[in-house]
Amino acid sequence: MEVFDRIHLDVMxxxxxxxxxxxxxxxxxxxxxxxxxxxxxxxxxxxxKNFYEGKIIGYDKKSxxxxxxxxxxxxxxGCAFLSLERxxxxxxxxxxxxxxxxxxGGIDTKVEEVITGGDVxxxxxxxxxxxxxxxxxxxxxxxxxxxxxxxxxxxxxGNEILTALQGEKWLADIQTVGIRTTRGGEVMVILVGKKxxxxxxxxxxxxxxxxxxxxxxxxxxxxNPRFHYGKTFEHLYGKETIEETLGQFRYGVGAGNFFQINPxxxxxxxxxxxxxLIGAETVVELYSGIGTITLAASRMAGQVIxxxxxxxxxxxxxxxxxxxxxxxxxxxxxxxEKMLPKIAEEETIDGLxxxxxxxxxxxxxxxxxxxSKPKQILYVSCNPSTLARDLGRLVAAYDIEKIQPIDMFxxxxxxxxxxxxxxx
Ligand SMILES: C[S@@+](CC[C@H](N)C(=O)[O-])C[C@H]1O[C@@H](n2cnc3c(N)ncnc32)[C@H](O)[C@@H]1O
Numbered sequence: 001m002e003v004f005d006r007i008h009l010d011v012m013x014x015x016x017x018x019x020x021x022x023x024x025x026x027x028x029x030x031x032x033x034x035x036x037x038x039x040x041x042x043x044x045x046x047x048x049k050n051f052y053e054g055k056i057i058g059y060d061k062k063s064x065x066x067x068x069x070x071x072x073x074x075x076x077x078g079c080a081f082l083s084l085e086r087x088x089x090x091x092x093x094x095x096x097x098x099x100x101x102x103x104x105g106g107i108d109t110k111v112e113e114v115i116t117g118g119d120v121x122x123x124x125x126x127x128x129x130x131x132x133x134x135x136x137x138x139x140x141x142x143x144x145x146x147x148x149x150x151x152x153x154x155x156x157x158g159n160e161i162l163t164a165l166q167g168e169k170w171l172a173d174i175q176t177v178g179i180r181t182t183r184g185g186e187v188m189v190i191l192v193g194k195k196x197x198x199x200x201x202x203x204x205x206x207x208x209x210x211x212x213x214x215x216x217x218x219x220x221x222x223x224n225p226r227f228h229y230g231k232t233f234e235h236l237y238g239k240e241t242i243e244e245t246l247g248q249f250r251y252g253v254g255a256g257n258f259f260q261i262n263p264x265x266x267x268x269x270x271x272x273x274x275x276x277l278i279g280a281e282t283v284v285e286l287y288s289g290i291g292t293i294t295l296a297a298s299r300m301a302g303q304v305i306x307x308x309x310x311x312x313x314x315x316x317x318x319x320x321x322x323x324x325x326x327x328x329x330x331x332x333x334x335x336x337e338k339m340l341p342k343i344a345e346e347e348t349i350d351g352l353x354x355x356x357x358x359x360x361x362x363x364x365x366x367x368x369x370x371x372s373k374p375k376q377i378l379y380v381s382c383n384p385s386t387l388a389r390d391l392g393r394l395v396a397a398y399d400i401e402k403i404q405p406i407d408m409f410x411x412x413x414x415x416x417x418x419x420x421x422x423x424x
Contacts, residue, residue: 001025001052003044008060011038014092018080018413020056029054032141035084036092037063070121071152075140079153079411090114090407093415097405100384105392111403115272118264120410124153125244126180126261128228129162134171136162153411155181161189164212170204176228180253183263186242188216190255192230194223202236209237216242218255229256246270249295249324257316258290265408265416270296272404272418273353273378277301280350280375284343286336286365287356291317291329293380297353298329305347306331307339337362344372351376360386366393373397377421382408387417399424 001007001024009022011034020034022042028051034040039061042054065088071079081089090113098111117123129136130145137145149166150159158181165177178190191197191205197219209217217237222230233255241252246263247270253259260266274296277283281302288294288306290313298304298321306329308314314333321329332339336356341364343349352374354361360383369377370393377398381387391400398421408416 001044001047003047005044006041006057007044007054008039008041011036011040011063014080014413016413022054024052027051031056035063035066036088037065073138073146073148075144076146076148077139077141078151080413081411082152086120086410089411090116093407093413094405096415097384097387097403097417100388101391101403103388104385105388105395107388107391107395107400109400109403111405114405114407114415115268116264116407116410117262117266117268120407121152122155123262123264123410124151125155125158125182125263126178126259127151127154127158128176128178130176131171131174134167134169136165136171136177154179155183157181157185157187161187161212161214165189165208168204168208170201170208173198173201175222178228178255180242180255180259182242182244182253184243184245186215186239188218188242188253188255189214190218190220190229190233192220192222192228194221196221197234197236206237215239216255220255246292247296249292249320249326251290251292251320252323256312258310258313260292262408265406266292268406269293269380269408269416269418272406273297273380274300276402276418276420277351277353277378278376282347282349283351283353284340284347284349284374285353285355286340287354288317288331289313289355291320291331293353293355294329294331295321295324295326297351298326301351302328304329305343307336307343308333309335335362337364340365340368344368349374351378353378353380355380356386358383358386361390366390369394370397373423375423377419379417379419379421381417381419382414384415384417387419391419391421394421397424398422 011020013021020031022029041058046053069083135147140146158179176192180188216239219234220230283301288308294306314331401420406416
């Protein structure tokens with residue numbers, strides 16, 4: 001088969017981004033969309049050694065799993081699963097975890113039904129929009145910019161500001177606009193431009209913020225197109241931070257802070273961890289970020305030691321613990337692979353929580369765990385493949401008690417998992 005050939009195939013599965021997959025002559029064809037159960041006509045765009053890439057040009061039969069896409073921006077590349085019934089989305093997410101655990105980890109065990117944290121629309125509290133011709137846009141399926149007046153995934157207060165900003169003339173020198181919201185209805189706007197801010201722009205932006213009751217306004221100068229924001233943030237108007245609560249703890253969210261994008265999902269993960277955490281004297285959390293799980297675990301342990309590579313996140317976590325009157329947590333900045341062996345030498349670790357980035361656990365971390373053998377490990381993962389790889393090693397010393405997938409980002413292909421492991 002060659003490029004530009006047209007073929008008919010069945011969509012059988014999704015790739016990790018939620019795009020359809022089919023097969024021809026035993027080779028996989030990566031598609032630009034489609035739902036499992038669709039019968040489609042495809043034009044081959046690329047031919048590689050072991051696979052093809054194709055574009056759907058017609059439907060011979062549409063899948064019975066399809067629902068009407070509630071989003072008017074069907075070319076937007078933001079959400080993979082808007083035309084798929086929720087049940088099928090959740091079933092696919094569970095199967096994604098189960099097949100990774102079986103295939104990569106070589107483990108035959110039960111995976112629980114996927115749970116969700118809260119609303120499946122309007123859950124995002126932070127979005128960035130690219131500005132083109134004064135219009136705030138998101139990227140389309142072919143890299144084009146699509147003006148958006150309202151995003152179904154963003155909280156309503158954010159959408160009000162998004163709509164109000166559309167077409168404002170003073171946005172001419174702005175390249176990106178960040179909108180952050182809280183469940184209490186506060187909103188922060190972060191304007192990003194390549195140059196220092198002019199007095200004129202400052203004047204117009206502040207006038208907008210006053211008019212639209214924006215709680216906090218920032219400017220960030222950024223010349224690097226790889227990042228949404230620059231390294232520094234200039235506070236222009238209103239409060240310096242907006243306030244969010246996760247569980248029983250309050251967080252001040254600043255322009256440059258990392259903060260969980262779906263607080264309902266973050267609470268669901270934290271609940272799953274604390275529900276399964278056996279009360280202990282010393283709990284260590286590796287990859288602790290801004291300390292959302294660490295703080296919740298502090299209620300169940302004599303002391304909690306959080307370890308995180310980012311000094312900024314560690315400073316923020318320390319400040320948040322202090323603001324919330326939590327005195328039994330301490331944070332150690334540095335790479336987990338260097339810090340865990342030191343912590344394990346100094347402390348008897350009863351319980352260990354890990355929430356690593358997509359790459360999963362460093363092999364040194366796994367080696368140290370297999371040697372120091374904490375009684376319990378709670379593994380929070382955002383990548384089923386690396387989770388499965390690490391579980392494949394940890395089962396040498398641990399039994400898997402529970403694998404709980406959590407739908408942190410409904411309508412996207414991503415799935416979080418919390419695994420409870422107990423020493424054999
Ligand atoms: C999935 S996030 C964890 C978020 C965290 N649960 C929170 O509430 O903020 C992964 C974290 O691992 C950190 N990280 C990445 N590499 C690391 C390493 N080698 N050692 C320690 N932390 C690391 C990242 O900076 C990030 O904060």
